[in-house]
Ligand SMILES: Nc1ncnc2c1ncn2[C@@H]1O[C@H](COP(=O)(O)OP(=O)(O)OP(=O)(O)O)[C@@H](O)[C@H]1O
């Protein structure tokens with residue numbers, strides 16, 4: 074049988090997300106309460122759930138599907154682009170958020186910024202929009218992020234899930250499809266996958282392959 078498990082069984086909320094560490098769980102839940110206003114930086118290797126959490130956290134804060142402004146860092150070319158991203162009419166922004174949300178959400182993917190003027194513009198925007206806009210950044214290159222940006226932010230490193238941590242989620246996919254699976258065989262599959270490459274995406278492809286054999 075053919076199943077796209079990454080699509081069908083992706084976590085739909087922060088409570089479905091598989092936390093490899095309890096630190097991550099705590100920080101995410103603190104953000105979900107809407108009390109923390111500091112920008113949030115996710116870093117970690119490929120397939121650790123950074124982009125997923127960038128989308129799930131706003132929904133958790135708003136308790137409904139949040140409206141997001143998503144950009145790839147590489148599409149920001151100048152300091153003006155940074156100011157435009159946050160909107161130049163700050164007086165409006167300070168009073169209103171889109172759809173009466175708790176925050177306006179600025180989601181910056183694949184963060185890598187080396188241009189000094191852009192970095193300065195971002196620092197200014199992070200300060201000026203604090204409390205109104207919540208900026209959530211993801212990157213594989215945490216070592217390259219300017220300290221001024223790091224200093225203003227909460228930093229959360231994500232790790233790929235260990236096989237036994239991912240196991241209950243994998244098991245639910247088989248239950249969801251009404252397919253019996255041998256626990257030992259499933260765990261072995263996750264262990265082999267993890268040993269080849271520690272990347273949560275690979276678990277989904279390995280499970281798709283198990284379904285294909287059925
Ligand atoms: N902790 C997790 N629990 C459940 N599913 C996860 C988890 N982490 C990642 N996934 C799933 O793995 C896939 C990749 O996740 P995501 O795109 O968030 O990774 P990423 O960290 O942004 O990777 P990259 O650095 O390559 O952009 C998605 O299908 C996502 O649903």
Ligand SMILES: [Mg+2]
Pocket residue numbers: 123124125182211
């Ligand atoms: Mg990503």
